[in-house]
Amino acid sequence: MPRFDEYTGEHLIPPYRVLDLTDRRAAFCGRLLADYGADVVKVEPPTGDRSRTLGPYPADAPDAERSLDFLFYNTNKRSITLDLETETGQGLFRRLAADADVVIESYDRRYLADRGIGYDDLKVDNPGLVMASVTPFGSNGEWADYAGDDLVVMAASGYMQITGEPDEPPVRQGNEHSHYPGAQYAAVGILAALYYRDFADGGVGQHIDVSSQEALITYYTDAHPALLWRKLGQNVTRVGTNSTLVIPLGAYPCKDGWIAAGVITPREWDALAEWIHEVTGNDEVLNEAYRGGNQDRAEHIDIITALFLEFAENFTVQELFHEGQRRNLVFLPVNEVADLLADPQLAESGFWYDIEHGEETIGTIKYPLGIFHSEEVSARRRPAPALGADNAAVYRGELGLTAEELAALQMDGVI
């Protein structure tokens, strides 16, 4: 069992030392560990993580310290700079890894090994090291050397095949969704490996190989394309904003935006039909032919959709949401970011964490860190680090370099 003298359990994860070599495609893994208590040190090239060169920026003015992309994916991490292309840099990384609990990386699969700092190299000095590699297609197999960003992974996983309108090309989910599944599975694997090493009989570390493609395939199991093909010879495809199978199910325009509604059981339909009748007075909605489960309504989709739209246009999103729920119907607002920041449920459930960036910069910003609400533990609230902010603390304070040595390395561009 490790000794964490300072750890009192304020945060969920003990302060394990994590070296984070990932780019934005897997940075969420280290963020999750950092938010909940791990000491995550982001190891950036001297020019900075690529994410720092990407917008959006405050007032659209490019600034490596204020990329909102970087700020989002790197809360609660520390930052050091290191040039892994140089032998000196590789040597320093080996020394850092010898004392680390975890390394997370998302390089092309041979990059680190070619530089003598792959898992097999690092474990020699540190058999307890847990190392996770998150790559588009995993560490082995025919496609292991293939490159990909969010769009490529979304396509190859088949996730895009079911995103968008049926008669239009597949669409990328706009939140760069492929960044999450692999990162989340890597975080689970890392924690399990640490548990095994320190709290079970394991005693040793291990390597964890995560394919973002595979992880994303598991995030739409409802549609299960391989199964549908094998058993029925069909290919899954896009259903669009509104389902054509279950009615109503989807998003519908109303007075001031969109309302999402899902009516499935016979009881829910009866409650909705009664409400529509109250509002529109249209007797057609009470037609016996529409009653029953959602399969029974499928052939009447056009008329039912028209009835629903005629009804919905009388209300605002919030009116439909709360009155629908009062009538025990699954009505939900289609939210914009502004709505989320104003949402009373999120506000009351400890979801947003105010993080101070300093008044001279962007002030206090809300971050979505409260994934778990708890009276016993909280997330941390440090902003993403400035480039190399922790060089002195890590290289001098922890690795024991002298001021002269650090200055020389900085002069040489290694740090």
Added chain:
Amino acid sequence: MTGPHARTPSALAGIRVVEFGPYVALPLTGRILGSLGAEVIKVETNKVLDEMSFIPAWSRGAGQPEYQRGKRRITLDVRTEAGRDLLLEMVRISDVFMTNFRRNVLDRWGIDFPEIRKQRPDAIIMWQTGLGGHGPYYTYKSFGILVQHLSGVSLMTGLPDEPPGVVNTSYSDYHTGVFQPAGIIAALMRRNLTGKTATLESSIFKSGVATGGPALLDYQVNGRGPQRRGNRDAWAVPHNVYPCAGEDRYIAIAVSDDEQWLRLRKAMGDPEWAASAEYETRLGRRRNEDALDAGIAEWTRRHESLALMENLQTAGVPAGMVSQGRDLDENAHLKSREFYQDTQYWEAERGVKATEWTEGESVSWSIPAKMSETPIPFGKYSNIGEDNAYVFGQLLGMPDGAIERLEEAGVIY
């Protein structure tokens, strides 16, 4: 441990989890913990079967073989006094209790969290909610596919002025299902180090919003809503999906620098239109993005998506076919990684006891994390109630006669 449930070595050996609740996220959490070596006891009853079993795709074997494997499945009607007592007895010998029932339901059954704590003071409790267990929406109902709207993701997808862009799946059920095991394992570490326990409340809503990305900051800093860019990118260009030969076939191509553009140009056979010096810089390509996309599409539509993807990747251009079911099922890469595995399943039939459902063959995925020292097994898939004898007999030490009597009384049912 020996027999079909033996896993050596496994990361979470010695941890016992009581899983109490249906649908997607909670059972997925149980499967992950079970695959990592925890002994997960899933409590359910033939009297109220998981509604997911009856959704068309799921009755054919989707979902259940993914989410229910690697755990011990018992039948118990907790609405009976004897059933409730047995559940609490299980809690006494377990490290983790996780449920997705609503507060009023748990209260009615006398399985509230103070009672759980009384039975097992150091239990880790994971309470999975839809919109939140406290606060203004705590009684509200939701379900997976609609939470992509609630969490803001659908209005980030597609193009401005289009309807919300929808993915046809239970969006953040999956995020929740994978956040939870991380929280539980961390809470177990924390308990070991500090002696402190924890109750963690998750929600499908919050898990969805957590994936909102930099757009959540952009609004606060710059006052603007999500930028809906369709398949285009703020940086990379060309960056889109293009039609391929065949019906509903596409390929994604994502060129992030000038060198990749030159490689793509060469792969296309250096067509005259692409030779323009304007295209050699990112900004030039951005200025002419419509023409560029049209030119690329003209070329891609003459090719099969799989071959095109492999040719482009070999040439150093990031590209991915938009995979369909057959592509995934027959994919050589996924086969060499043993991602999909054959599995049995039980065809759900309303009004028939689940233990009498017809068994069939299906295909299922393995957990997408390959661990070198504690390999994650595909895991055994028990049917409902299959592990009653093990749990009630071996773990709780009930004699055979007592189990039979409770079966007849509809408690173990």
